[in-house]
Amino acid sequence: MGIVQILGIGIIAAILSVTIKQEKPEFAVMVSIATGITIFFVIADKLPYVIDTFNNIISKTQVNMVFISTLIKIIGIAYITEFGSQICRDMGEGSIASKIELGGKVIIMVLGLPIITALTETILGILS
Amino acid sequence: MKQKTDGLEYYFQPVLDALPDNFRKMIMSVSKEILRELEEIRVRQGRPLMVYSRGRDYFLCPDGSVSRYPKKAYVVTDQDARCILELISDYSIYAFEEELASGYITLQGGYRVGISGKMTSGKDGIIRFQHITSFNFRIAREIRNASNKIIPYVVKGNRIFHTLILSPPQMGKTTLIRDLARQLSNGFPGFSGVKVGIVDERSEIAGCYQGIPQNDVGVRTDILDGCPKATGIIMLIRSMSPDVIITDEIGKPMDVMAIEDALNAGITIITTAHSHGLEDAQRRPILRSLLENNVFQRIMVLGNSLGTGTLEKAYDLIEGKELLDRPIR
Amino acid sequence: MNIDIIFKIAAVGILIAVLNQVLLRAGREEMAMLTTLAGVVVVLLMVVNLINNLFNSIKSIFRLY
């Protein structure tokens, strides 16, 4: 059922945005941002369920919980960065979009570092 | 602002209406005796305000008192003069072009305002007023029965004689013939009224305002207001077929011809002329021609031996004798 | 989910566009500019409000503190 709703919103918004685009491009962008956010809100209430079940599965294994939470954070950041850069690309600002992506990657790297160090330590432990 | 004036001034109210407020206050605060006999109000720009009454002139002072000497009197300003011009012409100077050209404007009520000032001749040759600086408000009074003294000599039974009234200026000859016209028109005991025609070139006898006579000149009277005497008389004969034609101050040659036309049409003529007496009239060419072919049957001479408007002499030209032995007031 | 925000923004956009045309036709260019700016500001307010909600919910979901 959810997909029909998202689809409806998306198509209507696209049509609206196109009609406004030739007169007033700035409003077209606004419409697309608003649709993006509205669609997110549609799935926003399903997402936590997915994350919780994901947590339960992982917690059964011995893997340290820290990795999981950083993993989820990374997914969150990735989503937002993707959201922002797409909007900029919509507006035709490719450069800003890439800057946002760069920013996102760096932050993810930063978050991912402890996992990588832990990974290398375990590998070294195995090798030695 | 403008107060309603009470009883006495009422009869020359139109003149007061034509004066600015300060003038009005000054004149109304003048003593009643002077006002009762008021003849003229003299307004001259830049000079003191004067009033003629009982044969003497008085200077008006700003506080309303009257004085014999000009130094305390109110000096007329140019703003006053402009305002008077607007008021007497009812804010429409264009409507009084002909009257202005002839030097006077007639107010409602038949009061004539003489004007003088600087004149210029326009390119079309007509002389026009450039600056109007002095006004002379003449207060004519309708003295009823003023003509009682001359009626016995002018009317015998139902027959009216052709009459010429000779009088020096300002002797009340207009008041006299106005009252004569009224009596002849309305009729009086022993005389039934007749149709009277008045040619009022300077609209002074009947004092018409927009054609309506402001003075009572009788019910059977028709007035040709502001029309030159010569053409007026002929027009009246043809249009109104009057029994008597009354006119004022004849003096031009063409008047004589018009009078002769009237006589041939069998219409009685009563008119006036400027002169001091019969001898003075005979010296004037126009009057001499009228007197020689005895156009007139009666001649009345006015004077002021017993006060203005006394009948000095009365001549009957048919029998060539004097009808009067001593002047009548 | 309240999708009227999209329609609101679209409506304001269209109105501003028409308004601009009318003002341009009447020769009041500066007025047209001003109305466009006003329109953008109003819509921006709405969108910023939306984005604020978005970030809050994401923060709560992904525990991005």
Added chain:
Amino acid sequence: MLMKIISSLLIIICCSLLGVHMSHRYTQRINNIRELRNVLSQLETEIVHYSTILAHAIRKSSKSVKGDWKPVFDNIVEALESRMEYSLSEVWQESLRSLKHNPNIHKAEYEIMQRFGLQLGNSDKISQEKYFQLTQEQLKIEENSAREERLKYSRMYYNLGILLGLGIAIILF
């Protein structure tokens, strides 16, 4: 929900009424100028051909006036007949002052009438006629510019009103 609809409808209606009123101002201005012109032409015939007294002439020629100039002419006629004031131009400026801030009358024709009042009635027929023609000329130019302005602005204000109403309603919806 109903309340919202009603309130936004109200907003739309009152804004568009505002727009209509603003645009009406321009049409009203043209009517005023046109009325003024035929009063002046009647006044001209009264004065130049019939040379009637000014007070009667104005009363007769301003009978057909219905717009904003009516109180001015009535005031002038009444003042002239009461013979209170001393000079016509004073009366004229005085009664004209009431229209100073009238939205339907722009400064241009206000000044034309002021200048006209200064010389009305106090010169002979020929120069009166010249003044009349001069004023008629100026008023004609004024009327043309007013008509142009009307075409441009009255439509704009009308649409502006409706759109603003819609916009506000939507924003507040």
